[in-house]
Amino acid sequence: MKITMGAVVMGGTSVLYPTGAWRDQRPVIDHEACKSCDTCRDVCPDSSVFVQEDVYYIDYDFCKGCGLCAYECPVDAIAMILEEK
Amino acid sequence: MNASAQENRMELFAPGHRACHGCGMALSVRHILKATGNQVAVVTPTGCLETFSSPYGYSPWRVPWIHHLFENGPSVASGVAAALDAQGRGDVRVVAIGGDGSTFDIGFAALSGMFERDDDVLYICVDNGAYMNTGGQRSGATPTYASTTTDPVGKLRPGKLQHKKDLPAIVAAHGAAYVATASVAYRKDLQKKVKRAMEFHGARYLQIDTPCPSVWGFPSDHTLEVGRLGVASGLVPLFEMEYGNVTKVRKIKPITVDKYLRGQKRFRHLFADEQGAELVAKLQQMADANIAKYGLSSQSGGQ
Ligand SMILES: Cc1ncc(C[n+]2csc(CCOP(=O)(O)OP(=O)(O)O)c2C)c(N)n1
Ligand code: SF4
Ligand SMILES: [Mg+2]
Numbered sequence: 001m002k003i004t005m006g007a008v009v010m011g012g013t014s015v016l017y018p019t020g021a022w023r024d025q026r027p028v029i030d031h032e033a034c035k036s037c038d039t040c041r042d043v044c045p046d047s048s049v050f051v052q053e054d055v056y057y058i059d060y061d062f063c064k065g066c067g068l069c070a071y072e073c074p075v076d077a078i079a080m081i082l083e084e085k
Numbered sequence: 086m087n088a089s090a091q092e093n094r095m096e097l098f099a100p101g102h103r104a105c106h107g108c109g110m111a112l113s114v115r116h117i118l119k120a121t122g123n124q125v126a127v128v129t130p131t132g133c134l135e136t137f138s139s140p141y142g143y144s145p146w147r148v149p150w151i152h153h154l155f156e157n158g159p160s161v162a163s164g165v166a167a168a169l170d171a172q173g174r175g176d177v178r179v180v181a182i183g184g185d186g187s188t189f190d191i192g193f194a195a196l197s198g199m200f201e202r203d204d205d206v207l208y209i210c211v212d213n214g215a216y217m218n219t220g221g222q223r224s225g226a227t228p229t230y231a232s233t234t235t236d237p238v239g240k241l242r243p244g245k246l247q248h249k250k251d252l253p254a255i256v257a258a259h260g261a262a263y264v265a266t267a268s269v270a271y272r273k274d275l276q277k278k279v280k281r282a283m284e285f286h287g288a289r290y291l292q293i294d295t296p297c298p299s300v301w302g303f304p305s306d307h308t309l310e311v312g313r314l315g316v317a318s319g320l321v322p323l324f325e326m327e328y329g330n331v332t333k334v335r336k337i338k339p340i341t342v343d344k345y346l347r348g349q350k351r352f353r354h355l356f357a358d359e360q361g362a363e364l365v366a367k368l369q370q371m372a373d374a375n376i377a378k379y380g381l382s383s384q385s386g387g388q
Contacts, residue, residue, distance in 0.1 A: 001142050014101030014138075014145035015094045022106070042272060043309060045112040047100040050089040059090045062100035066107035066298075067306030080306075 015062075019046060023065035025080040027058050033077035040069035040078060095147070097123055102145040104137040107305030109295035109312060110211045111137065113269040114182060117209060117293075120279035123148055125180045126165055130158030130192055132184030133218045133297075134211060156191045158183045159199035162206040170205070178283065181208045185226035186216040188292075189250050193225075200259035203287040207279075210252070210290070213297040221300040225250040228320065229371065230364050231351045238354040243364055248371075256290040257329050264326040268294040270312030271323070274335065278325065294321045302350020314345040319372035322379045336383035339376055342368045 029040075034056055041049040041056065048063040049056060058069075070078035094100060097118035104111035110133055118125075126149040129135045135152045138145050153161045162181035169177050188196060188210040199206060215233050216222040223233040223245050232244040257264045262285040267275040275293060282289045296311040298304065303311055315321035316335065320342060323335035343365055346352040355361040355368075376382050 003141075007141070009139075009142055009144045011144055011147040011150075012095070012099045014099050014143045017101045017103075017140075017143045019101055019103065043112065045104060045108050045115065045308075046102075047093045047096050047098075047115060050093045052089040057090070059093060059100070061090075062094075064106045066308075067304070068107050068112075068308060071306035072309060 018061040019064050020048075020059075020061045023060075023063060024083050025065040025067060026060070026083045027063065027065065027067070027070050027078050027080055029056055029058065030077045030079070031055060033075055035075055035077070037074060039072050039074060043068045043072045097147045098138075099145040099147060101143060102138050103140060104133070105297075105299045105305070107298045107308045108133075108137075109269045109297060109308045110134055110213060112272075112308070113211055113275065113293050113295050114138075116269070116272045116275055117180070117182065117279055118148065120276040121178070121180060121283060124176055125178050126150070126169070128153070128158060128162040128165060128179065128181040128206075130181075130183040130187040131155035131218070132187055132216075133213070134182060134184065136218050155187050157195050158187055158192045159195040159206070159208060162208065163199050163202065163204040166205045179206045181206055183208070183210055184217070185210055185212040185214060186222075186224040188212075189225035189252055196256075197259065200256055200261055200288045200290070203260070205286050205288070207282050207289045207291065209279075210292045211295045212292055213295050213300070214249075215297075215300060217297055217300050226252070230355060230368060232354060233351070243354060243360070244351070253290065253292055253324075253326065257326050259288075260329070261290055261326075262287050262328060263289040265290070266292045266294070266321075266323050268312045268316050268321060268323060269296070270294075270309045270316060271335070274323065281325070300351070302353070303348050307348065311345070311348060314340065314348070318342045318345040319376040319381055320345060320368070322375045322381055324379055331379065334379045334381055337376075337381050338384060339372070339382055342372050 048059040166179040222235040230244045232238045265278045317340045325333040
């Protein structure tokens with residue numbers, strides 16, 4: 001990679017590196033059980049839970065599969081299942 | 086990709102950073118920037134945060150960010166604040182975010198200087214209680230009896246023998262307007278403290294407990310559970326100080342320290358034999374002393 005003047009890197013370029021490839025466990029949200037409490041989105045170190053019209057989804061491009069969302073979910077609406085490649 | 090996933094990717098601390106699975110530090114930085122908003126410049130000394138956020142060409146930072154040496158974080162932060170001031174950019178504030186090794190030990194002289202000069206910087210220590218980026222050597226912030234690579238458990242000693250340095254008190258003794266502790270387990274409280282800190286000018290200090298699954302030795306989904314247990318045990322007291330006086334504490338219903346210690350590999354030796362039980366009793370005394378000192382217990386009606 002070419003070094004830029006002053007080694008300055010543009011902000012937000014980390015999104016060009018999808019950390020989802022690191023995952024060996026995949027969180028799956030049960031939309032029936034989900035109460036839209038926002039806990040999973042709040043606790044994700046990789047900003048990989050997003051919400052659209054009150055429905056929560058995982059951004060599998062970046063989710064590393066740490067399992068924090070599943071552990072913290074107060075109604076156990078998230079299951080961690082073995083990732084199959 | 087839909088619009089909401091795009092919104093997540095536009096967060097000020099964007100995904101794609103290379104922190105370990107379930108890293109408490111990465112999560113705390115995400116919430117620090119939610120609280121400050123984008124009118125800040127961030128300064129980060131060497132450590133996990135610097136390393137996982139700066140592989141060349143891939144930056145998660147959507148605010149101006151600078152990495153420099155391990156030992157001079159506060160000095161560089163002071164310099165950036167002075168430069169902004171000279172340019173009349175009072176609208177942009179400086180936040181330094183450093184590990185405990187650089188804050189408690191290696192950059193301590195620079196930190197003391199920054200607080201003595203009262204430069205306009207919020208200094209945040211993301212405290213994982215050891216030098217994690219280099220594999221977990223002991224620091225002045227490592228808790229007593231934790232096993233580290235530089236004081237491993239063996240015949241000679243049961244992990245680190247010394248106390249965790251009381252850095253909030255040392256910083257407060259410089260006359261700092263605002264000093265506080267927080268935990269990534271309580272993110273609303275963390276954000277509130279960042280916002281409160283930004284209401285003051287001059288040098289301010291926030292120390293955040295950030296459990297580290299990789300080196301403390303617990304499963305990556307337990308980061309916040311471990312954080313909550315630390316706070317509930319009294320070993321991680323959460324408080325705010327203004328001009329040297331404790332103004333607020335987070336009350337707890339105290340649990341015994343073993344409930345916090347047991348789930349972590351770095352304390353595993355404390356549960357192996359009789360001698361371990363004596364050491365757990367000593368840690369309980371330290372927790373009790375914190376509970377009494379800060380009036381933490383919601384049951385005693387103290388403070
Ligand atoms: C003067 C100097 N000594 C040693 C190092 C090697 N080093 C890089 S990061 C690090 C540990 C950082 O520990 P801490 O500040 O607690 O941050 P953490 O990695 O735990 O987040 C060390 C020893 C260095 N970069 N510079
Ligand atoms: S070693 Fe610990 S603090 Fe460092 S990136 Fe990994 S989990 Fe985070
Ligand atoms: Mg550290």
